[in-house]
Amino acid sequence: MGLGIRFDGFDHLSDSLEVVRKAEEAGADRIWMAEHMGYREAVVACMAYAMSTRTATVIPTAVSPYLWHPTPTAMSLATLADVAPGRVGVAIGVGNPMFLDESGVEPVKPIRAVREFAECLRALWTGDAAIYDGEFFRLSGARMSFSPSHPIPIYIAATGPQMLRLTGRIADGVVLSGGLTVEHVRYSLERIGDGARAAGRDPAEVRNAVFLYFSVSADGREAVDFLRGRLAFLFRNRAMAENIRSSGLPIDHEAIIAAVAKRDMETAKSLVPDDAVDAFAVGGTVRNCRDRLAAYLDTGVTEPVIQISGSPEGRALAFDVLREFSAG
Numbered sequence: 045m046g047l048g049i050r051f052d053g054f055d056h057l058s059d060s061l062e063v064v065r066k067a068e069e070a071g072a073d074r075i076w077m078a079e080h081m082g083y084r085e086a087v088v089a090c091m092a093y094a095m096s097t098r099t100a101t102v103i104p105t106a107v108s109p110y111l112w113h114p115t116p117t118a119m120s121l122a123t124l125a126d127v128a129p130g131r132v133g134v135a136i137g138v139g140n141p142m143f144l145d146e147s148g149v150e151p152v153k154p155i156r157a158v159r160e161f162a163e164c165l166r167a168l169w170t171g172d173a174a175i176y177d178g179e180f181f182r183l184s185g186a187r188m189s190f191s192p193s194h195p196i197p198i199y200i201a202a203t204g205p206q207m208l209r210l211t212g213r214i215a216d217g218v219v220l221s222g223g224l225t226v227e228h229v230r231y232s233l234e235r236i237g238d239g240a241r242a243a244g245r246d247p248a249e250v251r252n253a254v255f256l257y258f259s260v261s262a263d264g265r266e267a268v269d270f271l272r273g274r275l276a277f278l279f280r281n282r283a284m285a286e287n288i289r290s291s292g293l294p295i296d297h298e299a300i301i302a303a304v305a306k307r308d309m310e311t312a313k314s315l316v317p318d319d320a321v322d323a324f325a326v327g328g329t330v331r332n333c334r335d336r337l338a339a340y341l342d343t344g345v346t347e348p349v350i351q352i353s354g355s356p357e358g359r360a361l362a363f364d365v366l367r368e369f370s371a372g
Contacts, residue, residue, distance in 0.1 A: 048074030053083030071370020106137030114164035137201030212239025217251030
């Protein structure tokens with residue numbers, strides 16, 4: 045069982061460095077940094093996190109094949125591994141359709157794009173001349189002059205059933221989006237298992253991590269209000285439609301997407317009911333958080349990943365939850 049923390053790039057990097065150090069002391073052994081367009085950059089931030097910790101693994105996520113090329117990506121991650129040998133992973137994924145559109149990119153054939161990207165990274169990290177003739181990427185003898193001293197595990201940030209099955213077939217692990225219901229996490233793990241078995245793999249070989257929107261406060265109210273804002277930002281993604289429907293809650297998904305597109309976050313937040321926090325996140329009092337965390341672990345998740353943010357008092361309570369969890 046691993047325990048991770050995550051950052052979304054919203055906060056100043058110096059603030060997150062303080063959280064990283066305290067989280068490692070409290071028992072966190074994985075640090076995930078989201079690659080959201082227009083926010084703090086994931087690999088650069090992970091370099092800072094790696095240099096501020098002793099044993100934690102750093103994982104930029106989700107690196108998109110539509111915005112990155114395998115060669116400089118392989119170089120960046122291998123350079124990061126120079127600083128933290130054996131403590132680097134990567135999660136690759138399509139990326140958010142809204143942000144891709146704003147960057148002038150159309151995410152066509154996502155299954156093929158993600159598969160080719162993963163295959164190219166692995167070929168480059170061997171140090172041999174890489175030959176690859178794909179639909180999205182071509183390598184004509186590209187060669188790295190140095191290779192990571194330890195394997196860099198590749199996670200796939202997967203949502204839909206086809207991407208989940210691809211993960212089971214080819215990836216070292218999966219990272220599931222934050223904001224999924226317990227039922228949708230269970231469904232996702234089943235689809236990964238289907239893909240693994242189809243490829244002759246034991247599903248247990250595929251690491252499984254899940255981002256959990258997490259916030260704790262003494263009375264629970266502050267934490268719930270904070271998480272409504274985070275969920276509003278998440279729900280900008282149309283890929284969340286089935287997950288939202290599975291909750292049975294009356295959430296106007298299209299209105300949230302429209303509000304976020306205009307960067308009207310207050311309106312988007314107002315469209316997320318308090319009940320959504322119970323359905324899609326781990327938040328409230330310390331006891332609420334313990335119970336919800338246990339519910340996600342009961343699905344078979346082995347790498348819960350939480351976000352520590354909010355008020356100083358809330359962060360202190362979150363570290364207490366971390367210590368309790370890591371102590372068993």
